[in-house]
Every structure is written in C-alpha cells, then in structure tokens.
Amino acid sequence: MSQSTTIRWEQDETGVVTLVLDDPDQSANTMNQAFRTSIAAVADRAEAEKDSIRGFVYTSAKKTFFAGGDLKDMMKAGPADARRIFEAGMEMKRALRRIETLGKPVVAAINGAALGGGYEIALASHHRIALDAPGSRIGLPEVTLGLLPGGGGVARTVRLMGIADALLKVLLQGTQYSPRRALENGLVHEVAATREDMIAKARAFIDAHPESQQPWDAPGHKIPGGTPAHPKFAANLPAFPANLKKQINGAPYPAPRNILAAAVEGSQVDFETALTIESRYFTELVTGQTAKNMIQAFFFDLQAVNSGASRPKGVAPREVRKVAVLGAGMMGAGIAYSCARAGLDVVLKDVSAEAAEKGKAYSVKLLDKALSRGRTTEAQRDELLARIAPTADPADLAGCDAVIEAVFEDTALKHKVFQEIQEVVEPDALLCSNTSTLPITLLAEGVERPADFVGLHFFSPVDKMPLVEIIKGERTGDEALARAFDLVRRINKTPIVVNDSRGFFTSRVIGRFINEGVAMVGEGVEPVSVEQAAAQAGYPAKVLSLMDELTLTLPRKIRNETRRAIEEAGGSWQEHPADAVIDRMVDEFGRTGRSGGAGFYDYDEEGRRQGLWPGLREHFGSAGSAAVPFDDMKERMLFSEALDTVRCLEEGVLTSVADANIGSIMGIGFPAWTGGVLQYINGYEGGLSGFVARARELAERYGERFQPPALLLEKAERGETFSD
Numbered sequence: 184m185s186q187s188t189t190i191r192w193e194q195d196e197t198g199v200v201t202l203v204l205d206d207p208d209q210s211a212n213t214m215n216q217a218f219r220t221s222i223a224a225v226a227d228r229a230e231a232e233k234d235s236i237r238g239f240v241y242t243s244a245k246k247t248f249f250a251g252g253d254l255k256d257m258m259k260a261g262p263a264d265a266r267r268i269f270e271a272g273m274e275m276k277r278a279l280r281r282i283e284t285l286g287k288p289v290v291a292a293i294n295g296a297a298l299g300g301g302y303e304i305a306l307a308s309h310h311r312i313a314l315d316a317p318g319s320r321i322g323l324p325e326v327t328l329g330l331l332p333g334g335g336g337v338a339r340t341v342r343l344m345g346i347a348d349a350l351l352k353v354l355l356q357g358t359q360y361s362p363r364r365a366l367e368n369g370l371v372h373e374v375a376a377t378r379e380d381m382i383a384k385a386r387a388f389i390d391a392h393p394e395s396q397q398p399w400d401a402p403g404h405k406i407p408g409g410t411p412a413h414p415k416f417a418a419n420l421p422a423f424p425a426n427l428k429k430q431i432n433g434a435p436y437p438a439p440r441n442i443l444a445a446a447v448e449g450s451q452v453d454f455e456t457a458l459t460i461e462s463r464y465f466t467e468l469v470t471g472q473t474a475k476n477m478i479q480a481f482f483f484d485l486q487a488v489n490s491g492a493s494r495p496k497g498v499a500p501r502e503v504r505k506v507a508v509l510g511a512g513m514m515g516a517g518i519a520y521s522c523a524r525a526g527l528d529v530v531l532k533d534v535s536a537e538a539a540e541k542g543k544a545y546s547v548k549l550l551d552k553a554l555s556r557g558r559t560t561e562a563q564r565d566e567l568l569a570r571i572a573p574t575a576d577p578a579d580l581a582g583c584d585a586v587i588e589a590v591f592e593d594t595a596l597k598h599k600v601f602q603e604i605q606e607v608v609e610p611d612a613l614l615c616s617n618t619s620t621l622p623i624t625l626l627a628e629g630v631e632r633p634a635d636f637v638g639l640h641f642f643s644p645v646d647k648m649p650l651v652e653i654i655k656g657e658r659t660g661d662e663a664l665a666r667a668f669d670l671v672r673r674i675n676k677t678p679i680v681v682n683d684s685r686g687f688f689t690s691r692v693i694g695r696f697i698n699e700g701v702a703m704v705g706e707g708v709e710p711v712s713v714e715q716a717a718a719q720a721g722y723p724a725k726v727l728s729l730m731d732e733l734t735l736t737l738p739r740k741i742r743n744e745t746r747r748a749i750e751e752a753g754g755s756w757q758e759h760p761a762d763a764v765i766d767r768m769v770d771e772f773g774r775t776g777r778s779g780g781a782g783f784y785d786y787d788e789e790g791r792r793q794g795l796w797p798g799l800r801e802h803f804g805s806a807g808s809a810a811v812p813f814d815d816m817k818e819r820m821l822f823s824e825a826l827d828t829v830r831c832l833e834e835g836v837l838t839s840v841a842d843a844n845i846g847s848i849m850g851i852g853f854p855a856w857t858g859g860v861l862q863y864i865n866g867y868e869g870g871l872s873g874f875v876a877r878a879r880e881l882a883e884r885y886g887e888r889f890q891p892p893a894l895l896l897e898k899a900e901r902g903e904t905f906s907d
C-alpha cells in the first residue's frame with residue numbers, strides 16, 4: 184500500500200487478507216490520524232477488490248495488539264476541538280463499519296493486550312480469537328480515565344451481550360480481563376495457545392463462514408435482555424454495585440453517566456444512529472476537564488511514580504530475598520501476605536508462637552476466599568503459605584535482608600524490637616518501620632545503622648490498598664531509599680517518597696479533611712448534610728463515619744504531641760475549630776468512635792453503624808445549615824486538603840507533584856475525578872488564579888486556614904501550574 188500506512192495489507196493466494204497493524208513511527212499502535220487514514224484506505228481497497236477477497240484477519244506486528252487512543256492529544260482537547268474530534272471519530276467508525284458489513288468474514292487475531300481502541304477493532308470483527316499470552320489484557324477501561332469507548336465499543340457491547348452485562352462486565356468498571364477470563368465472560372470467542380494456532384483458527388473460521396456478518400446486522404436481531412425505556416434504569420437494578428450507583432447518582436463523574444446514557448439511548452435506535460450518539464457523549468467527555476484530570480493522574484502521574492521518578496538516581500538495584508515482618512497484628516499480617524504473594528520468603532515474628540500463627544492465619548483466610556472464588560488454585564495457595572514462617576524466636580530471622588516493623592505504636596518498643604534483631608539479620612539488611620505517626624528520624628536513633636533506616640507506611644487493609652508512603656528520615660541514605668522503593672515495586676505496590684515530618688504527607692493531609700467536616704458540626708451544620716457534602720464531592724468515605732473509624736481520641740493524642748513539639752521549638756500553636764468539637768464529644772458525652780460503641784454515629788452491640796447520633800443537633804445546634812451553602816461545604820473539604828498539600832511542597836515534605844496526586848487518590852481517598860490534590864488546583868475553574876480567589880473567599884468566611892500559601896500565589900502570579 185501507499186506511503187506511511189499504519190496497516191499493512193498482506194493478501195495470500197487463497198484470498199485471505201491479513202491486515203497487519205504496525206505503526207512505523209511508534210512502539211505501539213494508537214488511534215491517531217495516521218491510523219484513521221489507513222483504515223479508510225483499507226476500506227476503499229476492500230470495496231474495490233471485493234471479488235478477489237475471501238476474508239480479513241486483523242492482527243498486529245507489535246507486542247500489544249493495539250494500545251488505544253492518543254492520550255497526549257486528548258490532554259490538549261478543549262471545547263473548540265469538539266467538532267474535529269466528533270468528525271474524526273465518526274470517520275474511523277465508518278471505515279471499520281464498511282469492512283464489517285462487506286459480507287466477508289472478519290476475524291480479530293488478538294496477539295497481545297487489546298484495551299480500549301484495540302478491543303473496539305476486535306468488536307468490529309465477526310470472530311475474536313485471543314492469544315493466551317502472559318500479562319495480556321482485554322477490555323474497555325476508558326471509564327477509569329473519565330472517558331467512554333468512542334470507537335463503537337458501547338454500541339457493539341450492548342448488542343453483543345445486552346445492556347446489563349455490557350454495563351456491568353465491560354463498560355462501567357473498565358475491567359481488564361486475561362484472555363481466559365475474556366473468554367468466560369463472552370468478550371472473545373476463542374483462546375489460542377500459540378500464534379500459529381491463532382492464525383489456523385482464524386483461517387478455519389473464514390473457511391467455515393464465507394458470508395459472515397455481525398449478529399446485529401442479521402435480520403430480526405434483538406438486543407439480549409431487551410431495551411429499557413428509562414436511562415437511569417441500571418442505577419435501580421438491585422444487582423448494581425453500590426459504588427457505581429453512587430457515581431452515577433451523586434458524585435461528579437460524568438463518564439459513568441454518559442456511558443449509561445449512550446448505552447440506553449443507543450439501544451433504542453438503529454446501529455448507525457447508536458454510533459453517532461456514542462460519539463456525541465464521547466466528545467463531551469474528551470473536551471471536558473474531568474477526563475484531563477484522570478488521564479493526568481492515572482496515566483501520566485502513575486507512570487512517573489511507578490517508573491521511579493522519585494527513586495534516587497544511580498543506585499544499582501539489589502534484590503530482596505527474605506523479609507522479616509515484626510509484629511503479626513493487623514498490619515504485619517497484611518504485609519506478610521503481600522510479600523509472600525509477590526514470591527518473597529517471609530519470617531513473621533510476634534511475642535508468642537500463637538500470635539505469629541494468628542498473623543499467618545490471615546493469609547489462610549484470604550487465600551481460602553480466593554480459592555472459593557476460583558481466583559487461585561490449591562497448589563498456588565499452598566506454595567504461598569509455605570513462604571510464610573511464623574515464629575517468636577529472633578534467631579529465626581537469620582538471613583533476612585529486609586525488616587519491616589509493625590509492632591504497637593510506641594517509640595521505646597520499636598527501639599527495643601530493632602535492638603533484638605539487628606545482630607541476627609544480614610549485616611546490611613534494609614530496616615523499615617510501618618509507623619503511622621512517629622518521626623522516622625527519632626526511630627532511627629534506636630538502631631545502629633540509621634542510614635539503612637526508612638519509613639514504609641502501608642495502608643489498611645494492606646492486601647487491597649495499592650499505596651505505600653516511603654519516608655526519608657534525616658539520616659536515611661540514598662541506597663536505603665532506593666532499596667525501599669524497589670521492595671515496594673517488587674510487591675506490586677505504588678511507592679511515593681516524602682521527607683520526614685509530623686503525619687508525613689498522607690496522615691497530615693487527610694486530617695485536614697476530617698477536621699473540616701467535624702468543624703462544620705460545631706458550626707451547627709446538619710450532620711447529614713456534612714456527610715452528603717463529602718459523598719457528593721466524590722470522597723469514597725463519609726467524613727464523620729471516617730472519624731468514628733479512626734477514633735476520636737487519636738486526633739487528640741496527635742494534637743497534644745504536635746502542640747508540645749511546636750511550643751518546645753518556640754512556635755505558637757493554632758487551634759482548629761474541630762478541636763473543641765472533639766473535646767466535647769469525648770469529655771462531655773463519652774463518645775470516642777466506633778471502637779468505643781458510640782461516636783458521631785450510634786452503633787449496635789455488634790459494632791454495626793446505625794444512624795447519626797441525634798444528640799449532635801441538640802448539643803451543637805442547627806443554625807449552620809442556613810449559614811454554610813452546600814458548595815462551600817464540599818469545597819471546604821477539598822480546599823483544606825489542597826492548600827495543606829501546597830504547604831507540604833513549600834516545606835519540602837513533598838518533592839514531587841505526581842507523588843502528591845497519586846498519594847492523595849490511592850492513599851487517602853481524595854476524589855479521583857480531580858486527578859489528585861494538586862491537579863485539582865490546576866483544573867479548578869479559572870486555573871490557579873481562580874483557585875486563589877476562591878480560597879480567599881473561604882478564608883474570609885471560615886478562617887485564616889484557607890489563606891493561599893506563598894507558593895500558590897507565586898505560581899498563580901507567574902501563570903504556572905503544578906507539574907514536575
């Protein structure tokens with residue numbers, strides 16, 4: 184074919200045309216202008232040479248089948264580009280459609296990952312065969328970037344599997360399936376063991392179906408399960424996951440809503456109109472701010488963080504083989520499981536053999552559950568469990584080249600357990616503490632090799648939470664920092680790196696969110712409105728229920744310690760309006776949170792949350808609801824975290840914008856639609872200047888804590904954004 188095509192036309196003597204996706208200018212195929220031009224040229228040629236063609240096979244010359252849309256391009260798309268984007272999408276879909284409806288069999292030979300646009304090409308084929316390559320993934324993850332599949336993915340999955348399955352299995356959660364799971368869930372027709380096998384299967388399909396067509400192009404085709412009349416029908420299905428209902432009903436995620444609308448509206452019209460509807464909803468998303476925020480966070484920032492932007496340069500990697508976990512409580516048990524799952528040997532130590540066994544039993548519980556759901560095999564379960572050795576004897580730690588301490592939160596005890604083991608483990612073992620509040624620099628005073636000592640702050644539950652905050656103490660060396668970074672990556676978690684400071688980054692900033700919610704109760708804002716404001720701002724946890732979970736005595740303890748430290752250093756302590764509310768809750772009403780049986784909520788005997796405590800209104804009044812507009816409630820929470828993150832940058836606690844964005848979403852539940860705590864400022868209406876103006880307004884109404892820090896003012900002045 185002609186000039187710089189991204190699709191090679193390879194026709195054999197039997198008339199089978201292999202369409203080889205192979206962009207010469209990139210390492211992976213993407214849905215760019217060159218591809219759109221090529222696919223249109225393929226459609227022209229296919230129509231012109233129809234009589235000599237028996238069928239088509241899409242496959243790729245790259246490691247992946249097709250990588251999806253051009254995200255860099257999408258980051259630049261503003262409302263003025265809407266027409267161009269809509270037309271480009273339609274042009275590509277028309278070309279795929281011409282090939283799909285030519286009357287010749289079309290097969291997708293999916294030789295590697297087919298996510299987004301790649302799977303949409305496969306959907307425009309009559310038969311889909313996936314190569315069972317390790318790590319290969321299939322699906323439409325657009326929703327996780329604030330987008331919808333605009334290449335026919337909505338229209339075709341709805342017609343293929345019915346609206347409910349299309350929404351739940353493919354579109355709304357963006358699930359990425361392994362080839363085998365894609366087969367089980369009806370995303371592909373066959374799985375092939377080898378490339379040769381895949382091509383043979385493709386040819387067999389073409390031989391057996393000389394006049395193939397899509398099910399939806401057959402006369403009388405009906406959408407499986409029927410077509411509902413109401414666009415919100417899915418949100419009312421009993422089986423619809425609660426988190427999706429929440430996204431669709433309240434929080435500011437336009438993508439799930441647009442997906443739902445495109446699916447339901449598209450199901451009520453002919454196929455071509457459905458494609459147009461889908462493109463309209465896609466265009467709206469891609470030209471809006473939320474998709475840019477989410478692409479920035481979940482593609483660019485996440486890649487920067489995981490690829491080691493914050494790892495000290497020039498330190499050669501050194502493999503960890505055997506990890507000692509000290510303390511087999513809630514955190515230690517989870518850390519042991521995560522390490523063993525990644526293939527590391529673990530010695531799990533507690534004060535008694537029973538306590539250590541109990542920690543290991545947590546892995547047994549998780550694995551049995553996975554086994555019952557078919558997510559692991561008996562052999563894999565046994566292999567993993569064999570890697571965890573519970574013990575109470577420090578001598579069993581011999582040979583460990585990394586130590587992760589997770590005993591009670593007590594400086595003297597932490598010093599003692601390191602003393603106990605530092606002669607037993609490898610002489611240069613990496614030493615980590617999972618403390619949640621104690622300064623790393625202080626803890627390092629208790630070990631003989633402070634340069635090898637680092638904070639490794641996991642989140643609970645460890646097996647589910649993807650983030651680990653690495654804390655560099657004053658004496659932590661680059662070597663230890665790099666090793667800690669590599670260890671976190673080795674156990675498949677995402678590491679952010681921060682400098683030692685009270686509460687580090689995550690605990691400090693989430694404290695602002697909680698304080699703001701609690702302060703509003705003190706102002707007499709209806710507690711249920713405070714909870715709604717958090718939910719509608721997009722927070723995964725409501726603020727007062729989160730406070731109850733953490734227990735109200737914890738912020739008091741931290742406050743007293745911080746106050747003492749600040750005053751000892753000659754500084755002056757700033758009260759927060761939340762302090763008085765917490766003091767009254769604890770001292771006057773004896774309500775310390777869920778573990779104490781009563782907090783902002785009431786609890787039943789089993790600790791199950793009941794309603795908000797009616798006493799809140801009685802004791803804190805109800806005048807605030809009228810005084811604090813709902814938008815202010817939401818923005819007080821978001822701004823308090825964003826402003827304190829800027830202060831963390833100013834103070835050098837944070838050194839990377841990507842770390843801040845990823846840490847805030849993955850560690851402390853800052854709403855994902857914002858793209859993270861600093862991207863929220865970048866994307867705020869009016870940019871940084873708009874954010875500054877709004878912060879000043881909040882400061883005037885609610886207190887000096889909302890005054891924009893100097894760094895923010897400077898950046899706004901210079902017309903900059905927060906970026907690395």
Ligand code: NAI
Pocket residue numbers: 509510511512513514515532533534538588589590591592593596600617618619620640641642643
């Ligand atoms: P936990 O109370 O569940 O477990 C502590 C374990 O340490 C107990 O099993 C205890 O028997 C054991 N232990 C005490 N002395 C020991 C010794 N001399 N040698 C070996 N083991 C000993 O506590 P949890 O929640 O697991 O917390 C552990 C650490 O992790 C604390 O520093 C905590 O601040 C921190 N952390 C906790 C988080 C959470 O959400 N609970 C989150 C992040 C960090």
